[in-house]
Amino acid sequence: MWEVMFWPIVACVLLPWLLVYLGLHVVQRGIIFIDIAMAQMAALGICLAVLFRLDLESWTAFAIALGFTLIGAIIFSVTGRRANQIPQEAVIGISYVVAAAAAVLLLSRAAEGDEEIKNMLVGNILLVTPREVWERFALFAAVGIFHFVFRRNFLLVSFDRNGAYKQGLRVRWWDFFFYAVFGLVVTSFVRIAGVLLVFSYLIVPAVCGINLARRIANRLLIGWFIALLGGIGGLFLSYWWDLPSGAAIVCTFGALLILISLVALWQHRRRRSVGMLHSQ
């Protein structure tokens, strides 16, 4: 069991903390599907590399994928205005479908089967290698430090946009930094874990945290706990019942969220009944 599940477990312990933190931003900004759109943009970059017959392991191919992620970052930071008629989620959805459709068109000319794109978007956490884990850990640590150093600005832009404008912050630039770094993290994690798992790690722990706590630090702690529980629990279930690992983790997250929501509901009702007693 350990020989098979060791590195997946290491990956689920060492990597998701950053996703949970970024997830708090994403949920607060109401841009739930940004990760899938970003991953698809990067995949479009890889399609282009396929079309030009580049070696996909090469730096050029990586640079093209990164370039497309940055284009995504520009699109999302330019369209995220202060008061906008068009919700950000619409732009994200449009970017996703256009990138996905463009990938289909490019591939039909490139004549390479969709294997590469499948690999890009359907990573398998079960087959993660030590090298992949350490590379991503290094990247995530760097991004974590970047976010920590500029945490005041990043938090202000996500959680109090009006405040950020009032303080004269260059909101659009900070948005761009946020999206650019976010795209890098998501794209690298998607490759080893797949789109479904990245989405779950971003959104479920954040929603659980928001359900149970008000302060950001507490939300983060709850989120980290949920991420660990769901990841490791899901891997165990996948081993015992021989299920595809990524899907097992995602469904474990779903079950955890239902459980947490019930707890939150119960907390809420108790608070209300206590409040009513006091008012009598």
Next chain:
Amino acid sequence: MKNTLFTLFATVACAFSAEAKLNVVATLPDFGSLAREIGLDKVNVTVLAKPTEDPHFVDARPSFVVSLRNADVLIDGGAELELGWLPPLLQNARNPKIEIGKPGRVQASQGVRLMNVPANVTRAAGDVHALGNPHFTVDPIIAKAIAEHIAQSLSALDPANAAFYEANYKKFETTINAKLQEWGAAMLPFRGQHVVAYHDSWPYFAHRFGLNIDIFLEPKPGIPPSPSHLAEVIAQMKAQHIKAIIVEPFHDRRIAEKVASATGAKVVDFSQFPGGLPGTDSYVKLIDMLVARLAAALK
């Protein structure tokens, strides 16, 4: 008393022989089916891919790694069909017994002359396999060669049962030789006829039975059918009066049906793998069914 002793002895013998059973892992169901013909009750056969799954894309589960880790023998195609999913599994399993070159590794393509080897591999030709077309087991003569290769490997690893494996191979060989007459006779009236297939999985079958399966719904291997290509296929089918379109369980049958309704041809459900069609749990039954279905459609 005598009875009890006998039971005890039998139990111990069973336990011992269960202990000694070779663990054979096959990547694909066709190899698994051949391994069962040769090993019968003396081996445990585990097949990774399901018969209805596309052999190019197989979803890995934890048990795959466990099986490969515990394997005494691994049978794979050896012609890049499993390229997308087997190498990472092997890397995780780290089992020296099934490394290439060891008696525990049977690469089915060894000794097989692969068809359609590309002169130069470019991405422009589609999702082609550099070593040649890897869908070779559907040729019964190649299946015999693979079975013999499996028998040799099992005999080398389990010399005590070598005669048993050898006898089972001989039996399989005799069955196939007899069946080849039957299958050949059933296909004889259709010699030289053209058949359309969704994917280029049937050159070996076509070659063995004198058919031409050389028009495909996919414009290039692995590339989904485009409207203009389908229009071209429909025109060709009408011009040559082609009567049958072969699809496999993991292909989009609606595309074949659309082409069939435009040309009056029949859609024939085929499978490269025993178990991929109902009632085909062995290799011989599978080829029986393929021959019968195609003959019915071409009549």
